[in-house]
Amino acid sequence: EDQVTQSPEALRLQEGESSSLNCSYTVSGLRGLFWYRQDPGKGPEFLFTLYSAGEEKEKERLKATLTKKESFLHITAPKPEDSATYLCAVGSSTLTFGKGTMLLVSP
Amino acid sequence: KAGVTQTPRYLIKTRGQQVTLSCSPISGHRSVSWYQQTPGQGLQFLFEYFSETQRNKGNFPGRFSGRQFSNSRSEMNVSTLELGDSALYLCASSNRSPSDEQFFGPGTRLTVL
Numbered sequence A: 001e002d003q004v005t006q007s008p009e010a011l012r013l014q015e016g017e018s019s020s021l022n023c024s025y026t027v028s029g030l031r032g033l034f035w036y037r038q039d040p041g042k043g044p045e046f047l048f049t050l051y052s053a054g055e056e057k058e059k060e061r062l063k064a065t066l067t068k069k070e071s072f073l074h075i076t077a078p079k080p081e082d083s084a085t086y087l088c089a090v091g092s093s094t095l096t097f098g099k100g101t102m103l104l105v106s107p
Numbered sequence B: 001k002a003g004v005t006q007t008p009r010y011l012i013k014t015r016g017q018q019v020t021l022s023c024s025p026i027s028g029h030r031s032v033s034w035y036q037q038t039p040g041q042g043l044q045f046l047f048e049y050f051s052e053t054q055r056n057k058g059n060f061p062g063r064f065s066g067r068q069f070s071n072s073r074s075e076m077n078v079s080t081l082e083l084g085d086s087a088l089y090l091c092a093s094s095n096r097s098p099s100d101e102q103f104f105g106p107g108t109r110l111t112v113l
Helices: none
Strands: A003-009 A010-015 A019-025 A033-038 A045-050 A056-059 A061-067 A070-075 A084-091 A095-097 A101-106 B006-008 B010-013 B017-024 B031-038 B043-051 B053-057 B064-068 B074-078 B087-094 B108-112
Touching: A003 A084, A003 A095, A010 A019, A019 A033, A019 A084, A019 B006, A033 A070, A045 A056, A045 A061, A045 B010, A070 A084, A095 B043, B010 B017, B017 B087, B017 B108, B031 B074, B043 B064, B043 B074, B074 B087
Parallel strands: A010 A101, B010 B108
Antiparallel strands: A003 A019, A019 A070, A033 A045, A033 A084, A056 A061, A061 A070, A084 A095, A084 A101, B006 B017, B017 B074, B031 B043, B031 B087, B043 B053, B064 B074, B087 B108
């Protein structure tokens, strides 16, 4: 059974204070690791797909990296508008999601 | 390109009733997946349809069912509603496979009283 664990559950940062979110996983036959952002009351918004260990992708202040057992979402100099829940998911035949990290960035 | 749309956005039902939710995928996408999201359990996979066939199913009781039409639009039905069915129901579409990037709709917020 595929499993995804995200940590921390919640993270509070000051504006400009960089940090990382962790996603550890076990999956039989990884066909992709996905990061999503979800704002309250909305559907998840796709951010990145990573397919193999060592792969990295960047988008504005976000950078996702992948190893054989975990992925990190690095947030550099965050702004209040980066406040959201960040979800990680692994794909095999379906997507299995972690429970997310709730990020709050204070001005 | 228009995104994934879901209707209705909000529903209030009472225990024992049934409900039907609708999802229109991104044009050209043939795979539609449904998820239930609750604060305690997070996002849980319900089922996935591709070309009108259920291809994958999650661990939910038979009260939860779905279908897909020839235009890729999908519906899910929940019969004999229970209080624990209160949740945000999300639909996601992808090009070929659920292991491709999935794009989510805004969800339907179901409240069971």
